[in-house]
Amino acid sequence: MKQDLPFTPSRLERCISCGYCLPACPTYALTQEEESSPRGRINLMRAVQIGELSLDQTLEQSSFCLGCRACESVCPAGVEYGTLLEEWRSAAWQGSNRNIIVKLLLFAVNQAWRVRFLGAFNLRNFKKQDQAEYSLMLGCFERGLFPGISKAAQLNLPASVSGNQGCCGALHAHNGELERGKEMAKELGDKLPGKILTTSGGCAAHLASVLGKDRVFEYSQALAAKVDQLKPVMINGKKARVALQDSCHLRHGLQIFNEPRKVLAQIADYVELPGASDCCGAAGTYAILRAKDSNKVFEKKAKEIAKLDLDFIISVNPGCTRQLKTQLKKRKIKTKVLHLAEFVALSNSINA
Numbered sequence: 125m126k127q128d129l130p131f132t133p134s135r136l137e138r139c140i141s142c143g144y145c146l147p148a149c150p151t152y153a154l155t156q157e158e159e160s161s162p163r164g165r166i167n168l169m170r171a172v173q174i175g176e177l178s179l180d181q182t183l184e185q186s187s188f189c190l191g192c193r194a195c196e197s198v199c200p201a202g203v204e205y206g207t208l209l210e211e212w213r214s215a216a217w218q219g220s221n222r223n224i225i226v227k228l229l230l231f232a233v234n235q236a237w238r239v240r241f242l243g244a245f246n247l248r249n250f251k252k253q254d255q256a257e258y259s260l261m262l263g264c265f266e267r268g269l270f271p272g273i274s275k276a277a278q279l280n281l282p283a284s285v286s287g288n289q290g291c292c293g294a295l296h297a298h299n300g301e302l303e304r305g306k307e308m309a310k311e312l313g314d315k316l317p318g319k320i321l322t323t324s325g326g327c328a329a330h331l332a333s334v335l336g337k338d339r340v341f342e343y344s345q346a347l348a349a350k351v352d353q354l355k356p357v358m359i360n361g362k363k364a365r366v367a368l369q370d371s372c373h374l375r376h377g378l379q380i381f382n383e384p385r386k387v388l389a390q391i392a393d394y395v396e397l398p399g400a401s402d403c404c405g406a407a408g409t410y411a412i413l414r415a416k417d418s419n420k421v422f423e424k425k426a427k428e429i430a431k432l433d434l435d436f437i438i439s440v441n442p443g444c445t446r447q448l449k450t451q452l453k454k455r456k457i458k459t460k461v462l463h464l465a466e467f468v469a470l471s472n473s474i475n476a
């Protein structure tokens with residue numbers, strides 16, 4: 125029982141302060157300051173929990189954290205850092221502590237009808253598939269910014285599409301409205317029958333945490349079982365040279381990282397990006413709220429991508445697609461960016 129404490133006590137107690145997470149943390153890499161590390165942040169949470177610090181005194185670190193969850197994958201004690209961060213922001217990012225941009229974004233996706241409006245003009249281009257294996261989740265900002273990703277996904281996997289769907293609630297859960305975020309995931313689960321297919325790693329992790337892993341399937345996970353049916357993507361008579369940027373929540377939240385590599389290795393000349401599992405700095409709203417830090421986080425990745433001389437860098441999350449496109453363009457790096465579903469659509473697809 126939480127008894128109005130900001131954090132679930134058992135979650136906070138689990139950290140043994142070993143520090144194994146420090147080398148995995150991108151913000152600690154930027155500052156080398158304990159406070160900007162997972163262990164340092166957990167100590168801040170503990171200080172808040174016992175009243176030594178106010179939530180206001182910890183605002184900066186609650187926002188500087190990317191929420192990438194890389195610390196979870198290396199933690200020997202199984203600390204659920206991502207959930208602790210959601211609890212932290214839900215307690216601290218209230219009233220005037222909530223950024224106006226966050227307020228506007230949450231307002232925009234809070235009701236299903238507003239989300240439908242974002243993609244109202246794109247639905248007519250989908251295939252009608254009544255007996256499909258999956259229900260395709262269209263996302264909220266994805267359907268506005270990158271409607272082609274969902275359409276490409278439907279080319280290769282049998283998925284019915286309903287326009288009557290809202291946001292999955294990940295945006296709320298990660299930006300100070302954890303309970304509303306869970307409610308929205310349940311509402312979406314009620315609207316989409318059977319197995320839900322999503323092209324967003326971040327949405328997949330949030331939805332699966334509420335609805336269960338047996339209901340939620342990320343695109344690469346669903347497609348990996350059918351790779352033998354895919355044809356290669358050729359450029360000038362050679363397989364396209366590609367690398368993958370992992371989705372943090374897909375990798376660290378759902379441990380899905382072999383699947384997109386399996387798909388790419390089948391249809392392309394796949395090379396491993398050295399820091400593929402490192403956050404690209406998109407991190408949901410982070411690239412908007414903390415643009416300078418997001419730039420710094422991307423710096424090393426830009427050099428690594430440029431060095432590989434790729435035809436494409438592939439993402440499995442629309443937010444990462446946007447970040448890669450923006451950051452590479454800014455640095456005049458010519459590597460093209462595609463979501464995995466768009467790249468697979470370039471091959472002779474299964475249903476073609």
Ligand code: SF4
Nearest residue numbers: 139140142143145199
């Ligand atoms: S979060 Fe995990 S890895 Fe980091 S200090 Fe705590 S127990 Fe160690």
Ligand code: SF4
Nearest residue numbers: 149189190192193195
């Ligand atoms: S979520 Fe990412 S940025 Fe935040 S503490 Fe963990 S590793 Fe560091």
